Amino acid sequence: MVGPASIQFAYSQEKVKTEKVLTIAVPFGPKSSVPDPRARQNGWLSNRAGVSETLVGLDYQMKMFPRLAESYRNVSPTQWEFTLRENVKFHDGSDLTAQQVKDSFLKLNDKDHSAYNPRLIKLLNIKEISVKDDRTLVFETNEPNSAFIWSLTEPTASVIKEGTDKLPIIGTGPFVFVSAEAEKNYHTKAFADYWGGKPKLDGIVMDAISDASVAALALKAGDVDLVTNYSEPDFAALEKSNQGQRFEGATTRLFFYQARTADGPLANKELRQAISLGLDRDLIVEAALAGVGGDPAHSIFPVTMESWVNQALEASYDRDKALEILDNAGLKDTNDDGIREIDGENIVLKLRSYEGRPALKPTLEVTQALLSKLGLKVEISMGEYQANNDALKLGEIHMHLQAWGTAPQGDPDYFPSTLLDSEAGYNFSGYNNPKLDALLEKGRGEFDPVKRKVIYDEIQEIIAEDLPLIPVFHKTQVSVGNGKVKGYRIHPAETYLASPELDIEG
Incomplete structure (x- = not known):
């Protein structure tokens, strides 16, 4: 059930002993073996796993903050100008540019591309994207849309570079996509050149376990380190006896x-x-x-x-x-x-x-x-x-x-x-x-x-x-860890999890 998914990430028995890999039980898994973060619900998993990022983010008080964008401004009721953060690299080592951002968003409207997302297209209602220079671009909407800037915080609005056989998903986050098995697991490794600092973990495994009782058993058996969506009755029991590493938000x-x-x-x-x-x-x-x-x-x-x-x-x-x-x-x-x-x-x-x-x-x-x-x-x-x-x-x-x-x-x-x-x-x-x-x-x-x-x-x-x-x-x-998880916080929108600060004690 959960054991093999954890084992698959191990490159060798020796590496398992030395690498810091956090295994997390989540209720839902990826929709395919190469789940494009811009399509369907893939973006939520990818964003939580730290692989993909958006131009604008939401902090833990649900307020907007610049993410891949260094700044942004509402030029007119239908125009929004973004200046990109400097020194942001994709997972293949190339630099993030305004043209790459434009190319990523254009794929949302391509019915033959894995990024096709008619729902997000409707929410954004983009008329045109203009590149002013390497770090500056302007989004123009068909109509005034005050929700536009907020819609860019959605995980499916992530900036992704076209993948390769070696790197099928190329994002900008603190973790690099390694592999996925539809509805089962999602594996990543740390990205040392992340603009926000090198991650403390060497990698993360997301194990999809829809049954909360099974996830709790996996935690008890040591197959996972953290269960994000713990059973409420079981959590209440832990709370009553003051046991377990408990998180709630x-x-x-x-x-x-x-x-x-x-x-x-x-x-x-x-x-x-x-x-x-x-x-x-x-x-x-x-x-x-x-x-x-x-x-x-x-x-x-x-x-x-x-x-x-x-x-x-x-x-x-x-x-x-x-x-x-x-x-x-x-x-x-x-x-x-x-x-x-x-x-x-x-x-x-x-x-x-x-x-x-x-x-x-x-x-x-x-x-x-x-x-x-x-x-x-x-x-x-x-x-x-x-x-x-x-x-x-x-x-x-x-x-x-x-x-x-x-x-x-x-x-x-x-x-x-x-x-x-x-x-x-x-x-x-x-x-x-x-x-x-x-x-x-x-x-x-x-x-x-x-x-x-x-x-x-x-x-x-x-x-x-x-x-x-x-x-x-x-x-x-409510979430429960194995007592060794560090730097974990529950976000009000549940769209963020992996960060450079996320860690597990050796």
Whole structure:
């Protein structure tokens, strides 16, 4: 299981004894043997592994900072000028130049290239990239886009040079890509010429272990040194006995249901509203997270995102009100079989989730029990993430329980635009609200943060009323090490992990 993945990195038994290689259990692995950081979800793994970097980054207070860019400025509503940091080298030893940055971004729009990323293309909406000199370039967008600079912090917006047989992925980070096995492992080695200083580690192995209990066993057996997504009940037990090397940190990750609103039973808004009222979020947090690692969600954004969260919203648990809404909507049990009906048919809701995050399955199970108290029949199952999305899009299931970082870029536009815009690639609910589309467009075009706050407050109000997404809880990540891990921090956006300071005691 995890042993061979760790062993594969060893160049020889002698090297294993002398090199400092940190093995980390992560819930998800690479999507291919050469996972281009600019495509799909590969960028998150690559960024966390320290292989790829973006022009702009997010610090641990979710504030922007220059990364590969030394500085940047908004020249006009549609133009952004970047000056690159000096003495940055790619992993093949060549210098980072403005032309290389331009070439990397142009690949995002090439359907025949491994970097093709239609979702990021839509978010960035680039019209033209102009190179002024070796260290200066200008991005021009088709329309004013205040979220543009924030979108550049996303891991898939990384700067990558065309690979070779020897170096299939050429980034600029503190670690060099060595090899990967789809859905299993990702191996790196230290980059001595990294602009931010030579790493303390000689290499990192990311082992994909979707089952948290298996990851905990791997840690106990010494097969891994750190488990990033530890089981919350097991973490609570360690906390109670004051054992283990424990790490925890609040994140922007939201556990939520994406509901199929275009057709089927959940096209009925009153039913969606009753479902939300029927969710005892405090109970779910206690049951699924053992009382650690989460807070009930009242909006898509956590309260820690003070700049953007709509504090006036409250997703309360009110079973009596939920029953009243169902009755008033005519969704009643007319044949006394214990199940309410819609258009003469029993309401049977199919809910699905996926492995990789320990709290998903128990959240699904508690939801089933809670909704049964409303007279709704609920069938639950676990599947593969993308297969679940496909099933939701086809109306084969009615709700997909997911866990997303709602602001991996630090900006409020990403999450609603990616999931709820009527033309969004991840809008598998079929939700279509012209008013919301207009507000999202308006939000992207507004540069004044005070005025943007008003817009995104209204967006959150619409979501809370229509409930194409039903928030459940916001997640705090808990991790456990073997007692030897040094320099590890949990980032609120969960997009950073490997750094020159990351280390393990010999």
